[in-house]
Amino acid sequence: MMSEAGPLDISMADWKEVRVIDGARDVLSLLSKSYRVAIATSATVSKRRDVVRALERVGLNTFVDEIFCFTELGRKKSEPESWDAVLTRLGAQKNELVMIGDSLEQDVLGPMRVGIRAIWFNWKQETFSGPLSFWSVRSLREVPAAIEEFA
Numbered sequence: 001m002m003s004e005a006g007p008l009d010i011s012m013a014d015w016k017e018v019r020v021i022d023g024a025r026d027v028l029s030l031l032s033k034s035y036r037v038a039i040a041t042s043a044t045v046s047k048r049r050d051v052v053r054a055l056e057r058v059g060l061n062t063f064v065d066e067i068f069c070f071t072e073l074g075r076k077k078s079e080p081e082s083w084d085a086v087l088t089r090l091g092a093q094k095n096e097l098v099m100i101g102d103s104l105e106q107d108v109l110g111p112m113r114v115g116i117r118a119i120w121f122n123w124k125q126e127t128f129s130g131p132l133s134f135w136s137v138r139s140l141r142e143v144p145a146a147i148e149e150f151a
């Protein structure tokens with residue numbers, strides 16, 4: 001949703017500039033009409049209020065229903081326990097979630113190891129050759145169509 005091009009030792013909310021990834025606003029607006037939208041972050045310096053502030057700075061906060069932070073969960077997205085906490089708080093089943101993110105390990109392989117579907121936002125056009133199969137998109141604008149394929 002937002003560019004992570006900034007200092008890693010400072011919360012995104014405190015960066016000089018917070019930038020929205022192309023297509024994020026339109027896609028979130030569309031998805032939030034039919035789905036609950038949650039953010040999961042493995043950032044070690046951002047608390048929930050920091051994520052909310054960063055979203056507010058770029059006008060995306062109105063599309064997000066829930067936020068899951070490493071600083072609260074004590075687990076990264078690649079760890080199964082983090083997904084247990086997400087499912088519990090959302091009151092959801094694994095087959096009701098789709099994780100979308102640009103980190104192959106944290107956002108795709110981690111969730112898939114526990115049975116959660118994932119879409120790789122592969123804007124860097126990296127390659128993956130492994131036993132798992134998943135959706136890969138280059139643009140966030142491709143996400144709604146990929147999600148519909150899961151339905």
